[in-house]
Amino acid sequence: MKITTKINLITTAWMLCIMIPINVVVFILFMKTTINMEEDMQNQKAADIIKDLDTLSSSSDMEKKLKDYLTFHSYIRIMQPKNRVIFEVTNDRLLSKKMKGKYTENPYAETHLITAENGEEEVLVTRFPIPKGNQLSGSLEIGERLIGLEARKELLRAILGFCTVLGASISLLGGRWLANLIMRPISNMIHTMEEIEKSGVPKGITIQNQTKDELQTMASTFNRMIEKLQVNMERQKQFVSDASHELKTPLTVIKSYANFLKRHGLEDKEMAEEAIQAIHAEATRIQKMTETFLDLAALENENIIELKEVNLVVLCQTIFKQLKDVYRREITLFSTESPIIIQADELKIKQVIIILLDNAIKYSHGRIEVFLEMNQQQAIVRVKDYGIGIPQEEIDHIFERFYRVDKARSRETGGTGLGLHIAKSIMKLHKGEIEIESKVGLGTTVKLILPA
Known part of the structure; x- marks a missing residue:
């Protein structure tokens, strides 16, 4: 797998790992805030109803007063122990039928999901004890459909899903751009190395933009390495040329005196001694040069x-x-x-x-x-x-x-x-x-x- 593909996948996966938890948190906070607002409104309504119950003298007055507190698609019940309903008003028979009444001695709220005419809907039910003196005379139960909440939930899900897809798409494009930006000097280096491999001639990387980052540092380091390599190659060429010249001279002398001895033998003792001394001196010179090369090679391999x-x-x-x-x-x-x-x-x-x-x-x-x-x-x-x-x-x-x-x-x-x-x-x-x-x-x- 190419490095550019890896960068694309990693950046996109990282973006998704960030966005998905954020979307979940946004969705949960939205639901919690919406339900808390509805719950606060029902709490206030229940407090008003309990206050008015003390002033009502007949059931007809109670029914009329409770109907005034009904909102769209809701019901109000007064419960007795053993979940016995003693009074109920509603403008939504389906809701009243599906939600069973419960007697409570402690206030609490809960949500339910019911199947309604147009699909599933969320229902908020709050229950409050009704005090009378130092005793409880019953409990108040208020239920209300949260109209449009499911639609808002679906809309929010769609928006969050679209933002996630959009973020992933932007991440893919940004990852490709980032990968190309990162890989450009690396690709240039690879291309240069391939050219060096084919031609055998060292050459540097052309740095077009002065980005002053690690990539430029890497390219600059590569160029300095190539420059040193070129300098060393030139010096080695010069050394080979000089060494060839150094070796050529003593070898020529040795060969000349050897030919002289081969032709004339030891008849002329003075000339023979001169030839032997010259051959010995030049051979010693070659030996010293060879020893120097061997010392260098041994030293480089010794730690x-x-x-x-x-x-x-x-x-x-x-x-x-x-x-x-x-x-x-x-x-x-x-x-x-x-x-x-x-x-x-x-x-x-x-x-x-x-x-x-x-x-x-x-x-x-x-x-x-x-x-x-x-x-x-x-x-x-x-x-x-x-x-x-x-x-x-x-x-x-x-x-x-x-x-x-x-x-x-x-x-x-x-x-x-x-x-x-x-x-x-x-x-x-x-x-x-x-x-x-x-x-x-x-x-x-x-x-x-x-x-x-």
């Missing part, structure tokens, strides 16, 4: 880290020793205290620090400084270089996958645009943060903030 106590000071000293031996660069460590202990995955934190130091080595030629700080809640690692720096507008994108500030320089230094993305992902696993401050030509400071 659990092995936490243990790690001494940041000792860890940094070990890393510095390894890098100094390889790169012959000055790296200075400053620590406010020792040891600085955190709960972390040692291999992954080591990987983050190496990524930061590797970037500092690639994009600077002077000294590199590392500061370790500790407070009650956080351990902070700051890596500072005095190199080329990063433009301010690039900092917001620096942690995105495949993003490289200077593509030409990155190719020269062997960068892939994945290092900082990997570092941020590792920090996220540790519930930590990574921040960058940089000025072009003055250097860059990267700060790691880890829970203590």
